Amino acid sequence: MKNSYSKGLICCLLATVSWGAMFPVMTDALQYIDPFNFTTIRYAIAGAAFALILLCMEGSSGFSLKGERWGLAWLLGTFGFAGFGFLVFLGQKMAGPSGALTASIMMATMPMLGLLTVWLLKKSRPHASTFGFILMSFAGVILVITNGNAADVMNSPLNLTANLLLIAGALSWVLYTVGGSYFPHWSPVRYTTMTTLLGMISVATIDAALVMTGNIAAPTLSTVSLVIPHLLYMALVAGLMAVLCWNIDNKIITPTNGVLFMDVVPVTAFIVSALNGVVPTSIQLAGAGITATALILNNLNQRKLAQAKLSVPAMAVSRA
Template structure:
């Protein structure tokens, strides 16, 4: 039973990250017709309705009641995940130009690294020394991808890489959202997904209205919506509804520390889809992505072994604890 549950978690995280890997090439065309702010509002409005319908079928109207719940915290995590990630990552992709899909997808590989720091900050669990080594190595791989191996260009013209900053901050927002689920252990993945999406949409629409009022983004038109209809359907129902739901289910089973490792699948999928559309990564980008993937994999293996050794040490130190634990409800 435990093995079956673990496999379910793996498959859910894998399905989510594959759907997200394809979303960056999909967004390349969408961003030519619509700004990332309006697109995000439309995308999560459709996904939110689908989440709501599913939750009502599975858990009933009572699941929407937030009386006595930490709804403010749920709003914060939802705002980080849907407004923060949706706005910033695709804004960065748009600023990066034709290579934005590859750049944005590779930056998603920072999530395991960011996850460790977020868990350290929120849960006061300090990463061990070797984890810092693997983090540094993975970061070196990401820098290699961004600069295509030309580190001198990064020092000479740092402004050329300004698009990477919102992408990294957006990735951080998604890590915060993912870790946020651990603050609601009694909520199902369906409830956490739906409630945070609906609450996060309040922030999405508030920011959109301010930007519209200031003239920063244009008013959406029917012709613009029609132009991005295929991409909107994919982003709302495949990368949005299926992807986010699978992600939260998988992370509830595997825990965020293990779940975020699957973000390495995102650049692999994006590389494949981009190559099919004519945007081929250069050898140094592939090398950097490989370095990052290996570093994060080694860190995960190291973390697992530490946990296993700690568990064995506790069992050896108190052999009588196991029978007592079995008697507990």
């Protein structure tokens, strides 16, 4: 049991460190290629790898969509891969050199965004105290993205648009994650593979439309060759390995514990960015600390509320 829990912690750490490093990696890649073509090639590689894994684990039956909610799976795949991939990395590119820091801290807000999404979709209203932690979390985010000067961001259409894109991208991944609950009989590998393959329809269609209308240029072989290391990392490490580790660790240590590791994402991004010469300011570090504290306090609060719910039936039984 102890070894199994340790395995879960290691998997969780591997996943979140991988995701944290992907933003500085993208900072370099976006100097050579646009986020749309990059995302299309990235998920084509990751999708092929996932398909091979699913075939080995569940056989050809794992790909069958007969009688399944394939339309919903396509929509969720569109959110998770077209929405997240396009919006987050477009926002990161528009945000400039500090885009990796801003994008990574947005990822740490996903648990809070998840609570609001579950409330909207499943009518499960968060406890009143949770709203305080949500506001605290977003206060930290505001400090990071504004660097303490909200007026400059509000007066800059480019910065404002970049931040809105990052929030929309984070929300897209939350919708994709919550959507997994609508496929309880699908294994994590099947859900990831099928939504990736179906989502690629949207990814490829949007990318092709942008190329045909002249909004972006078609990638050349020389351009793609420059970002091969970035593609391999994003597809196989931050994509394939990280997602599989995340699914494994949440089964072992539960999502309640696993979500705490989302704080590792901005920490890793900040360290890697600093090594590359983009050093966060003291205000940005303070903002990241506020968001991390909100996440931890909310996690502890959720545990306390869950224990209180369990104690009520127990008291009722003992009195009977």
